[in-house]
Amino acid sequence: MTEVRVPTLGESVSEATVATWFKKPGDRVEADEMLCELETDKVTVEVHAPEAGTLAEIVAAEGETVGVDALLATLTQGDAAATPVADAKPASSAAPAAAQSNEVKMTDVMVPSLGESVSEATVSTWFKKVGDTVAQDEMLCELETDKVSVEVPSPVAGVLTEILAPEGATVDAKAKLAIVSEGEGAAPAPKSEAPAAAAPAAGKDVEDAPAAKKAMAEAGLSADQVTGTGRDGRIMKEDVAKAATAPKSASVSIAAAPAAAPRGASNADDASREERVKMTRLRATIAKRLKESQNTAAMLTTYNEVDMTEVMALRTQYKDQFEKKHGARLGFMSFFTKACVHALKEVPEVNAEIDGNEIVYKNYVHMGVAAGTPTGLVVPVIRNADAMSFAEIEKAIAEKGARARDGKLSMAEMQGGTFTISNGGVYGSLMSSPILNPPQSGILGMHKIQDRPMAINGQVVIRPMMYLALSYDHRIVDGKGAVTFLVRVKEALEDPRRLLMDL
Structure with a gap:
């Protein structure tokens, strides 16, 4: 007797509803044949037979709510198992080729690893069609998850015989996408549009x-x-x-x-005259997370301004030597990262997060650096930024930024941030209120550097000024702490020598 249990439903999903049974007690089932569908509040999950046999008993009927690992049904084993469907299709579809050669082999194209907390993806684009010859490691299609695009290469050289997940289909982390037949005699599987249409x-x-x-x-x-x-x-x-x-x-x-x-x-x-375009998973996730941030955090923003004269002078003086020695351009982001690290040491609650009824203080800084891409905003994380030099920070930001624009960031590279910097100034923004990246409690918004008349020692002078905005979770960060943080960032940038002296 073999038990059929509820599979893993996702990191934050604890129960599901039995939507439909496709088999009844006494029915013969093959290994991996779909038995039923479960429905959670987010996705539909297919439950497959762990082995061939006979469906003996259905324990959880349609409409019942079940938890993870709950018993759904039982199977009895038998020796009269039919030939698996997966083996039957290739035999009939490639019979002429098999007569010529026994070397034709059907290889499944599976969904690659999507990341620790990602359970599904959408098939965005197929670059090959059924019948096309493909080389090993040649890209077949692209999947889109909540945060990144994932390329799917061909595991072998051969012919794309069948596409099982068309563009727009949502697939889980263990789904089969296509079948590639190896060998010169390989042929595409016969199409079955009529049954599908019916x-x-x-x-x-x-x-x-x-x-x-x-x-x-x-x-x-x-x-x-x-x-x-x-x-x-x-x-x-x-x-x-x-x-x-x-x-x-x-x-x-x-x-x-x-x-x-x-x-x-x-x-x-x-x-x-209108055009309707379905939101990408990335855009939909951005919208969801930003709205969740507003709904869950007591978000407040405080502002200040910084005179960028000293930072700009220091950068102009040393940028050529810096690039020659370190192979990286000296930008403003390393100064801001260093200034934020300095301020976070004094105001640690801005670098903390709320977990239930506890406040988790982080004795490290994993700096998120928001980056705009053609598909939306992503936030790669520079880990242990508090232990990095100016050159290491600049190299890390450049490398992460390039990978973000190319859609090459992995899920791991965008998780675990403790504080975020967002630079709207590169797009010309003069002032904005950034939205928190939960569960973080603080985000610093940089803006456009603009010459403005300032009163300095009783004289009106023109100075390159930038508005700074700190959005913070008022549940954990008090107004005094937020203002102190922003003042420390301002002081460090207006006198960069303070960073060297840890003042």
């Missing part, structure tokens, strides 16, 4: 996900108003959300908005 029609007899039923009731939608994307046309929770936010028909929109008619353009006309 699936939605049959979906009328398929039980919709419990969460989807609830969502439809709340949104006032009927099943015929929602297009199901689940197995056999099942309506999933995300399908209801999509239908609820879809634009109404042109006739309804026009009838509902007679006031727009005098302006000479109907809603339908406006719609024809």
Whole structure:
């Protein structure tokens, strides 16, 4: 007797609902054949048979809520197991080739490692199509996770026989993406568009996900108003959300908005000039995390300004020697990183975080440096910045920035930051209030350096000034601490020698 249990659901997910059983007691099942689907508040999880046998008993019925590792069903083993489906397909699809050579081998293309806390990804682009010849390590497709893009290379040289996860599909960390056949006689698998197209029609007899039923009731939608994307046309929770936010028909929109008619353009006309693009996973995650930050932290921002005269003079004097010796350009970020490290030692709560009812003080500084990329904002982390020299900081920032722009950052490189610096000045921002990067309690916003008239010793002089903004979590950082931190950063930048003297 073999037990079928709830698989790992994700780092922060502790329970799921049994949505659909695709087998009934007494049915014969193959190893890795899908038995049922579980639905969490975020994703749908497929449960596969651990081995071939017969489904003896279903312990958790449809609609039941189960925890991680809960018993779902039991299997009985038998010797009459059928030939696995995975083996049957290649044999029929490549029969002519097999007659010529026994060297044709089918190799699965699996989702690569996505990172410790990432459980799923979206297939963004296929660079090859079925029937294309591919070389070993040649890129087949690109996956997009919440934070990074992941390239999927071909594990072997051969022919791309079958694509199992099309563009736009969401796949879990252990999913099969495609099949590559090795050998000159390899051929693509026969296409089966007809059965796939028929699936939605049959979906009328398929039980919709419990969460989807609830969502439809709340949104006032009927099943015929929602297009199901689940197995056999099942309506999933995300399908209801999509239908609820879809634009109404042109006739309804026009009838509902007679006031727009005098302006000479109907809603339908406006719609024809609009473009709707689905949010990328990265953009959706950015939106979610920023909103969560505002909802969970008592965020407040304090401002100051810094005279950049001394830093600019020091940089001008030594930048050529610095680059010649260290092979890195001397920028402003190393000065700001050093100044923040200096200030964090005096005001450690800005470098701390809240964990339940405890405050966790970090006796190290993992500096997050926000970087804009073509796909959105990412925050690579410079680890142990408090122990690094100016040259080491500049090299690390340059290397992380280049990897961010190329989409090469790993999940590990963007986790564990204790404080963040965001430089909106490179885009011309004069003043802004940065949003916290949870669970961090502080973020420093740099801005554009601009010449302004300043009163110095009774005289009006022109000085290169920059506004600084510190956003902080007021639950852990008091106003006095926030102001003190910003003043220490200002003092260190206006007199960089203080950094050398640790003053």
